[in-house]
Amino acid sequence: MNINKQEHINVVWFKRDLRLQDNEAINNAILADKPILLLYVFENSLKEDNHYSERHWNFIKQSLQDLNKQLLPFKTKVLTVSSEILKTFGTLQQFWKIDTVFSHQETGIKITYDRDKNFRTFCKNNLITWIENGNNGIFRGLKNRKTWQEDCEQYMQQSQFELHLDNTNFIPLETLHEIEKVFVLENLDTPKNKSFQKGGTSNAMKYLQSFFYNGRYKNYSFDISKPELARKSCSRLSPYLAWGNLSIRQVWQYAMQFRQISDHKKQVDAFASRLHWQVHFVQKFEMEDVMEFESINKGYRRLKKNLSKSYQIAWKEGKTGYPIIDACMRCLKETGYINFRMRAMVVSFFTHNLWQPWQAASAHLSSMFLDFEPGIHFPQLQMQAGETGINILRIYNPIKNSKEHDPEGIFIKKWVSELQNVPVEFIHEPYKMTVLDQKFNDITIGEDYPLPIVDIHSTRKKASDTLWSMKDDALVKKESQRILKKHTQPDRNKLD
Template identity: 35%
Template sequence: MARTHVVWFKRDLRVSDHAPLAAAARAARAEGGRVLALYVLEPALWAQADMSHRHYRFLNDALTDLRARLREIGGSLVVRIGEAVAAFDALHAEIGPFALHAHEETGNRWTFDRDEAVRAWCRRTGTPFGEHRQFGIFRGSALDRNRWAKRWDAMMAAPTETLPDAIPWARAASERMPAAAALGLAPDGMETMQEAGREAAETILHSFLHERGRDYRTDMSSPVTGEWGCSRLSVHTVFGALSMREIHQATVLRQAELEDDPSDEAKAWRASLRSFVGRLHWHCHFMQKLEAEPDIETRPMARAYEGLRGETSDPVRLAAFERGETGYPFVDACMAYLRATGWINFRMRAMLMSFASYHLWLRWQDSGDVLARLFTDYEPGIHWPQAQMQSGVTGINAVRIYSPVKQGHDQDPTGDFTRRWVPALRGLEGKAVHEPWNAGRAVNYPPPIVEHTAAVREAKSRIWAIRGTNAAKAEAQAVFEKHGSRRGPRRPLRRKAANA
């Protein structure tokens, strides 16, 4: 049957290693049909509390790049604005019955519900819907936690998808992307944004594997060295300029190049790249949790901790956290840096989340939304499980509470980063910037919003009041069965020092 094959682009904005596009192109050629490349801009998604102006800005640039890539292979991108089901209905009326192709998406609850609605629409209208796996994340009965790592490795080693030489494209009217303001999105203090698109992503992957990545394992700990020494690939993985398989295969090639080199330089590279490949596993390991249990965007993995931090967060503390006005210089510097750049390294993300959850006793759902909006690379499947982990509500991870002052001394030993991002402290020299309360003179900067030792003592006693119960211990086992990593022996639950 010569019908149209619609490729529904979501967060996979590339044409290479794109299984839905490859499947649609093959089917259209075999049937004498056509391929339509579609992006549906859904205003209701952009009204969600975790979405922000910076995400939309990056999306627009990534779509501009996708349009150019499609043009190179003779196609064009059709944009439709509205709910996905309504957009498909309209398309159905315009072009008649079609087949739909897309990647499986592990997004927030809103996209999960939307995908259910689209599947129901497809069943109702008899529209075939091919959903293709894009990451090493397994859906429904395809998930077997015990074989997960092996299957991840196999998927990453499989050949990348290729396109036929000529694709028979369909054309249809396209709408203009709305202005951010029309979606209720206001600028949010972003000063510099990573460049979007395929070329930028390839350049950054190449520079990480060949120039920047040698000291990855040490550089990653601090925002000062991490900006250069981390791969910075997250935003490209989230919007899909590169597939995880492309990143993994490029890394394996580089590892092979370094294999027989006995130099110290090559040894350092090999260790760093091993560590990087571990992070790529983590990407899918974390996303697998949300895929298996979409509720963990809003409910703790271990239900024993439900309601632990009350029904609402203290608005004054939440605002101080969001504005970076907590009186802890390194925390405030990290928030200012994140606001200006849309990115910060893993350790500081963990510190920010832990500070919000333990020191400020904010609900992780609320501080999690604040951070989600600020991360240009917001990925719900990593973000929410990490938010829970750094808040002590998974039941299976060690309770890790960071000392913001110690982190400042460790990760910004000269104090320059903190001075740069907290202008009020520029008058303090060297490490003195991390403890303005000891400066011996008045500084125009707020006092600490909470006292560290007392806040940590209180938080630990509240967490352990639950964690020590038999019910919580029994539930932890169930959480581990469902979500835990099977690599290595299970670590016992233990108390962690408060000075991490």
């Protein structure tokens, strides 16, 4: 190998920041003025974790392919290794002296947090400096939110980090080809599947531009709760934010610039408020990552629920007997996306009507959501399960939501093929069809499509009575005050 083993280099370790523009790690590496190796490690431990699935890895691979296309003018690419991070750096040290590693602080799950702690020890023992920058207005080590709002807004308004063709010193392609010979490389090819959004900053920009300049945003707040219309009227940027193809700041500044020429400023503002909402919840998880496993409010850890494999299987497979629930779960499985209200509803159904612990839904949903973002995922599971003690208890009625947001059953019939011939008057509650109705419409409820696995009215009452009674528990009250004090602004009475 024609590699100078005495050469000092720096490494940019990509994680959930798969972009070149507005990437502080790359910016800092360039300012350090040493040869830069760009690295992504497909960690086997993460591949085996049940929060992740093939759809995530395909999205990441597509994002890396897009990165490599953007890197062609720099005559370099991202080294993509299939290994573990410590083993990878141990191998790299055979060829270079690594001075500094640049990355962002990842608000991830416990396995990634533990990995980062081990990596910090590795760096210390090997005299490597590891510089982690903040990410998307999230601040590590906060004890409260006294200045968080101002700090977050300041981040949003700051200039983006720009990558230009000059002043760069990346490890060249010919050297990378030599290095690749000693690693097990990750194949970046992915199967063609039009059901899933494709990863990469280039695709992210197409969605961002079409949302605003093609007018999709005009019906944003009107269609946000509708399972079919939201697929077009929402931005669909969530996976690109989750995996860092775009930064929150890029999107927010783009929206604010567009707002100046928009005739529908309220819609732009509604969208921008959701960006702040996202950062708020990620910050919450950053400050209390115990939410991955247990209720943030310790009082609700006393809540006992009996596991039912049959209920959980029916829910996962979209065979509960409630068409809107089943359509959502089947759509999620096939496309990786359902809108926010439907996400809240399927969690509510699981935790309240089926009376299953939110922890039992966590891995399945995270593996299905293409936009799996831990900082959104875990706080929202607990919020919809009614186990925070500070949020209004919401138990979504699937029939009411179905009639309000899919009145003609368009979304239902699209995803629950068994109900194609069911008339609109029965599409939300097919179990109300008489034997004659079923025969006339060529369907047998209980055979072709399941009867409801639970009664939503009695199960709702049980859940409501139980959770409301716990509001008066001394520990629940004490914890509620602690949570409010920690996660709200000083001049606010409740958490959004």
